[in-house]
Amino acid sequence: GLGVDRLGLGPAGRTDVTRARMLAALLAIVGVAVAVFGEHGTSTVALLPAVLAFLVGVSSAAQQAVNGKVNGVSRQPLSTTWLNFATGTVLLLVLTGIVALARSDGGGSGAGTPPWWSWLGGLCGIGFIALAAWAVRHTGVLLFGLVTLSGQLLTALALDLASPRTRGQIGTQVVLGLAITLAAAAMASVAAGRRRSQAARRASA
Template structure:
């Protein structure tokens, strides 16, 4: 007779902690890039700087043989068909996320931007796991996972409801944040797949940043051709707003490793734990767009944290025990 018994997997637990830390990093990046965009009044240029500075740092790290070897393994996997070309485009989702981030955060604040992206990310994560886009293969859409995702979306709705009641919430930034949040779930899945081939998170991250920077440069070139883009200086940018690219590197590296162990949905919900808690703290200490933290934000945080805990419980690994 065989029964299922839950057990503790050290890598699973570490991946959940890492995902929570990743959420803190994303919040910090949002505040930095939002301030950079607000100061220079040019969201695309701020996004190009954020992604481009990260890429330059990663290119400097190519002196490390293991990173170069990882990039060579990605190339070989593409050539031999173990990777599809579209699986190497995760950086485009990241680029669009940063572009919307630099536009939306100055308008709606870090907390509202965060919960809007989480809505898109949580919904699409079920699809990504169901179709096996990540390295863990197809993951069943079990009732517990659906309940966790639904509870997270309820938490998002509660959080945003307070701002809607104020009558001052810009709709377009929120809609765009939901859309790029959906792209983040896909990005996490394909980057984790690339990391299985590269065997080096910094090699995976370098490939991600190269693709994303290319897309942002194309967008900037289109704006320049249409006359809607003009180079600007960076006078007045505070010292702490320059480091969004570095935090982006750390986040992508964490995601590329952790998604392999917990799947896209659970990673996203653990990420949410760090994101929302730190986003509320940032908006309390360094508010943007005149937004103040209110009761609905705190209640929404509590509900979404419960969703993350529920998803983590249902996703804990099982082993077969014979008896």
Template sequence: DRAGIGPAGRQPVTPNRLIGAVLTVLAVLLAVGDRLGDPQALALALLPLAAGVGIAWQQAVNGRVRAAAGSAMTATLVNFTVGTAALLVTFAVDLAVRGRPAGAFPDEPWLYLGGPLGIVFIALAAALVRFTGVLLLGLATIAGQIVGAVLLDLVLPTAASHPGLDTLLGAALTMVAVLVAAFGPSRRP
């Protein structure tokens, strides 16, 4: 946002936006703090961190494409066309190196909802980023993922999903962080 890469243009680093970002990082640390002593878990945490940087860039660029084309669906089409091409190249390399997959496609129809949900997410993000900026959209996305994950753990529990007090407090703090960042002084210079 500060560099002006997103479609909302340059946005100043306000105290509320900074506090919101710091509170979000603290919320994540609170929710997973008990696992930070494990070197493997810490190393695996770098992957979502790298993905988050990529998603922020993606949201900014999709917002720019949306602004240039005048349509969130155009940004979504460009995103999925490039993504599909990259996946096809990766699949071709994987086929050449490892051969055909041995397993069959999953039978459960709900497992195929990821693609349509991704299309809706990209279209909404491309449309909203010009109003919210990349930071607030990112914070709200993180909050939504955490709340969604906690709800899934509570509604459809598995042997590994038992959110503890730290996780619930982290989810609540994430929501507070989004509110702090959203309701601060104007984000436009």
């Protein structure tokens, strides 16, 4: 998010890397590290999925910037949603064909029928992409990413606490890591507010 905002790839334009923004980004990383590694150590964490998830986050920052810019140029709120889901549908169709060919060759019987509620993910995705493309124009990529991360962590914590299978995995380190990440989002939000106030004063002077 820092890099994307610094390069001005998003619709909010170029935002310099300030100490407050850098500290907020580093604090978020610390919070996630505390939540993931602090309770159980690195021996119980699958590093490859963690690294891949990190790369997904890197790609997501660039995607949000491009989505917001496309949304601003086209002036159509659902244009980015259409592009994202059209691309995803084509990819899923290709993967479905590959899986079907593998099964016809005796490669396995598949995982069975998914539960009905799993299909709600697509509907949630439509809303998320449309709202994200709009919101990133006003917040920038870094602040949007930190606020989104905070919402994901809070919801994940609530879901884990609601399930008897995962409730016992929630310890002090997880809650502490979540608190640190929320503090990072708050710090970035305050810095953004100050930056907007300074810009408004300069414009009126």
